[in-house]
């Protein structure tokens with residue numbers, strides 16, 4: 821984690837590819853170069869949502885390639901690892917990325933806007949709402 825992205829020296833690295841730590845952008849560029857898939861657009865600005873408790877949640881949005889397609893992920897800023905909200909949606913390899921981001925934004929708003937009586941012990945996100953092995957509705961082909 822210490823040295824930053826091997827290609828551009830960005831501080832934040834989330835991906836290890838060929839044994840090198842890379843930022844999302846550089847990892848995507850390498851994947852696009854090898855697969856012929858188009859590079860993903862830059863992620864949108866963080867999404868700010870006010871929860872039912874009045875707390876403000878700032879969600880950083882990541883876009884990256886997952887083994888089965890494109891993942892859009894929102895991770896709450898300013899929280900310790902394992903704390904805070906995290907929401908993820910996955911589309912097919914040729915998904916409409918702006919549509920995927922919009923679906924993520926709606927999911928984030930629903931997740932954070934819901935007041936649970938107790939902390940939810942189950943995983944959150946679209947995967948949690950679907951039966952095991954099913955595909956996300958409206959995504960992929």
Ligand SMILES: [Zn+2]
Pocket residue numbers: 825826827828829830842843844845846847
């Ligand atoms: Zn980089």
